[in-house]
Amino acid sequence: MTKNFSKKYATSSALLSPKATSATGTKDRENTNDIPEVTVLTSKPTETDDIFQMFLKDIAKNNLLTHAEEMELGKAIREGGKNAKLAKEKLVASNLRLVISIAKKYTGQGVLFMDLIQEGCLGLIRAAEKYDYRRGFKFSTYATWWIRQAMIRSIANTAKTIRIPVHMQDRIRQMKDIRETLAVKLGREASYEELGQEMKLSTSKIKEIIGAMNKESMSLDIAVGEDISLSDYIADEETITPEHITDRHMLRNDLMRFLNLLSKKERHVLLKRYGISNNGYRQTLGEVGKTLGYSKERVRQIENEALQKLRTHQQMNHLKEYLN
Incomplete structure (x- = not known):
């Protein structure tokens, strides 16, 4: 978003700069110095219809970029220097339509539409910082993953659908590793007894862990989009970005x-x-x-x-x- 737009609505409590910290706070917000002047709506749409319409009109002023233009901006960002900040600002501003488009797919999941946009914009900024133009792929394709991840993490933090104790999560991770190892070794799925022998646990305990695994799977399979579930983005320290x-x-x-x-x-x-x-x-x-x-x-x-x-x-x- 342009600086003029930021100043234009700076007095409204319905607007929040990405430099502010949102309620959900994710790791992807680190290292966002010199982020572009993007203004994000956080109030309910019903209370800010006029502002939201102006927000959309301002977005419309930014033309879509060609792939060549994306590559040029990506190069400027990666090389740093005096043009890096302006390049990042333009790359983000020209892709805000993408944030709104994706946010529409995740409404009704317990997070306000404006909050989804806020999270998505932070994901978009992160994508601009991480974009490697040398790989040749389109920025919008790459940014979509970061935007979705930010929104879905927000939904997960709000919904809190996964309530498995930490000690059981450790057992589940161990079980998954051992099941995979035994499947390769035996050429088939291991039985409860074989798993118990390997993990030095009783058969009843093995069944309890598998039951928790099924519960985890059901929670993670809750849909948060047409073809996306929480399991696509929620994980432990091995989260795939x-x-x-x-x-x-x-x-x-x-x-x-x-x-x-x-x-x-x-x-x-x-x-x-x-x-x-x-x-x-x-x-x-x-x-x-x-x-x-x-x-x-x-x-x-x-x-x-x-x-x-x-x-x-x-x-x-x-x-x-x-x-x-």
């Missing part, structure tokens, strides 16, 4: 491109062994061997040869940026 999702998508595309350097047989082994083409499930040497008619040792040899070929290929240096 929009930036990570974007990186993972691009990494997958790059990996598939590099796998084409291998023979059909080598590619098949790596895809199955690392779960790239099987919904994340990693097949054992024996399982891969059955599909190819090879022994476990032969599959291991093919896997090692394929990995060595990829490691020594010059183009594989391109993947190092994902490790930084």
Whole structure:
């Protein structure tokens, strides 16, 4: 939003600058020095109809950006300097329509529409700060993840639908890891007894933990949009950010491109062994061997040869940026 608009409505209590702290407070609000002059409505729409209409009209004054313009602004922001602040302000202001569009999808979830817009604007600002123009993707696509995350976290903090004790959350995390490990080792889902033996717990305790897992799943599956649930954004310290999702998508595309350097047989082994083409499930040497008619040792040899070929290929240096 422009500075003129901020000054125009500075006397109204219905407006709040992103520099202020909102009720829900998330980690993504750190490091927002020199944020653009974006003014966000926080009162009920019924009480601020005129102001809201002027807010929309002011947004309409900012033209949509072309992809080339987004790249240019993203470059200016990343390089810093005297133009960085203005570039970020323009990038944010030109995408405020996106915030309103997304906020409409999350109404009726216990958070006021104006509060959703406030959260979304903070997510948009964060997206502008994190945007890497060198990756080539559109800013609006990238920003959508940050905006949604901010809104859905606000909804989750308000609704408080997940009430599982901390000690049980630890057990659930342990259970998930062990179930996955045993499934790969056994080639099937582990029984209650096998889980109990691995975790050194009674069968009744295992059933209790699984019951809590189901309760957690039901809470997390509460819809907060047409195709979004809380589980898409609410997690513990391993929360996947929009930036990570974007990186993972691009990494997958790059990996598939590099796998084409291998023979059909080598590619098949790596895809199955690392779960790239099987919904994340990693097949054992024996399982891969059955599909190819090879022994476990032969599959291991093919896997090692394929990995060595990829490691020594010059183009594989391109993947190092994902490790930084």
